[in-house]
Amino acid sequence: MRVLVTGANGMLGEKCTQRLNNKHQVFATDVQENLIYDSPVNYSQLDITEFKQVEKMINQIKPEVVVNCAAYTDVDGSEDNKKLAKTINVNGVHNLIEAVEQYNTHIIHISTDYVFDGSHGPYEEDDEINPINYYGQTKYDSEKLLIKSNLPVTIIRTNVLFGNTQSKGANFVHWVIDNLRNGNPIKVVNDQFGNPTWVDSLAEVTEKIIDKKLEGIYHYGGEDYLSRFEFALEIADVFALDNKLIKKVTTRALNQKAARPYKAGLISDKLQNSLDIKLYSIKDALKEMKSEIEEIEEKEDG
Ligand SMILES: NC(=O)c1ccc[n+]([C@@H]2O[C@H](COP(=O)([O-])OP(=O)(O)OC[C@H]3O[C@@H](n4cnc5c(N)ncnc54)[C@H](OP(=O)(O)O)[C@@H]3O)[C@@H](O)[C@H]2O)c1
Structure with a gap:
């Protein structure tokens, strides 16, 4: 099938592009001029906020599937740059639909x-929606546009993505590893809970959704429900780094710009009942990630 991936340079976009290209004809796109990793895939620059660009590309490619991995994902930045967050996360989706x-x-x-809102997670698909920050609001607004369209649509809600990716911006695991390797102490919240999701497994889920033409709203998260602080300890453990550098802090003391759901996270039962999928434990996913990183570092060392 012809599959157009937006946001192909992002964490999930990279994994979807690499995985789907084994089976489908993938057209990878992102707002940057070039793809930031090696891949034989077709790549074009595409800004989803520019309708004329989107229209032209869709008319050229006529994709059977669009996997929209493009987004403004800076949760705190979304409070200061509301217009930008809305333009990318809502208007961008509107452009794709049109x-x-x-x-x-x-x-x-x-x-x-x-x-x-994080008052009683982990959540099921039909739990009450109530975003408490602007990023969450934009993501909900885009869901509504998709539901309202007459298109075949799948919305996958996920949380705390991590994996070995070229784009390291919002990648919590890389942030923890880099700081601990350099001996820098880090403050990590002990009151925000979720079930971190290995991005490779989400790419696999996306592939299965394409194959089965599964439509609707689905949750997908990892197997373990834990705080960010506990997650950081797991990372230190698997990567054999000094966990004494990880300092516990409350959300209140950290004073992040955007409000955070405390008990967030997702229950994946509906998706598990629809597809043959696996939920990964943090340990297993981190071990896979570690072997990948070691392999790359060995190659780099010659
Ligand atoms: N990361 C998480 O923990 C997490 C958790 C739950 C849900 N999600 C959702 O999962 C999806 C993928 O997240 P991710 O972590 O892979 O995001 P990411 O790493 O931030 O990647 C998003 C990509 O979209 C690109 N982009 C931004 N504006 C664009 C535009 N106007 N046109 C085309 N591309 C544009 C970004 O480029 P720039 O970097 O240049 O802006 C980036 O390459 C998003 O929808 C996100 O909301 C993520």
């Missing part, structure tokens, strides 16, 4: 547990 309408393209869109 452009594919005549082709009845299947849109697979990635959303977040931040559409919930």
Whole structure:
């Protein structure tokens, strides 16, 4: 199938591009001029906020599936840059819907547990939506646009993505590893809970959704429900780093710009009942990630 991936340079976009290209004809796109990793895939620059660009590309490629991994994902930044967050996360999705309408393209869109308020997670698909920060609001608004469209649509809500990716910006595991390796103490919240999701496994889930043409809203998270602080300790353990550098802090003391759901996270039962998928434990996923990193470092060392 012809699959257009947006945000292909991001964490999930990279893994989807690499994985889906083994089976489908992937057209990878992102707002940057070039792809930031090696891949034989077709790559074009595409800003999803520019309707004319989106329309032109869709008319050229006529994709059977669009996997929308493009987003403004800076949760605190979304409070200061509301217009930008809305333009990318809401108007961008609107542009994709408008452009594919005549082709009845299947849109697979990635959303977040931040559409919930975190009062009693982990959450099921039909729990009450109540975003408490602007990022969560934009992601909910884009979900509504997709539901309202007459297109075949799949919304996958996920949380705390991690994996070995070229894009390291919002990658918590890389942040912890880099700081601990350099001997820098880090403050990590002990009152925000979720079930971190190995991004490779989410790419596999995306592939299965395409194959089965599964539509609807689905949650997908990892097997372990824990605080960010506990997650950081797991990372230190698997990567044999000094866990004494990890300092516990409360959300209140950290004073992040955007409000955070405390008990977030997702229950994946509905997806597990629909597809043959696996939920990964943090340990197993981190071990896989470690072997990948070691392999790359060995190659670099010659
Ligand atoms: N990361 C998480 O923990 C997490 C948790 C729950 C849900 N999600 C959702 O999962 C999806 C993928 O997240 P991710 O972590 O892979 O995101 P990411 O690493 O931030 O990647 C997003 C990509 O989209 C690109 N982008 C930004 N504006 C664009 C535009 N106008 N047109 C085209 N591309 C644009 C970004 O480029 P720049 O870097 O240049 O801006 C980046 O390459 C998002 O929808 C996110 O909301 C993520």
